């Protein structure tokens with residue numbers, strides 16, 4: 001067995017029965033990185049400490065053998081942040097498609113609607129409530 005195989009086998013043995021990573025840990029990692037970045041830029045030590053604490057919790061969760069409880073925490077996190085994660089996903093989509101589409105908000109029900117760019121003046125019919133309104137796309 002080569003050196004790297006031994007490391008891989010050792011890691012697999014170490015991680016056996018442990019929880020590993022999930023969406024909550026990933027979110028903690030991102031928040032910790034942003035926190036420590038802002039902390040070091042602004043010199044706010046409390047942010048750096050909070051970021052380190054978050055990383056410790058993250059590693060604790062990764063190495064935890066109480067998989068049931070960790071999975072439950074992740075489930076609660078996913079439920080509580082569903083609206084926010086959906087909004088972020090939609091925002092990313094809008095930025096990605098910004099060249100192809102223009103986005104309008106229905107004046108009645110506030111639903112977001114998209115129209116291909118460059119079609120000129122159009123009458124938009126809301127998919128949800130059927131309200132018609134004129135826009136230039």
Ligand SMILES: [Zn+2]
Nearest residue numbers: 106109126129
């Ligand atoms: Zn509408």
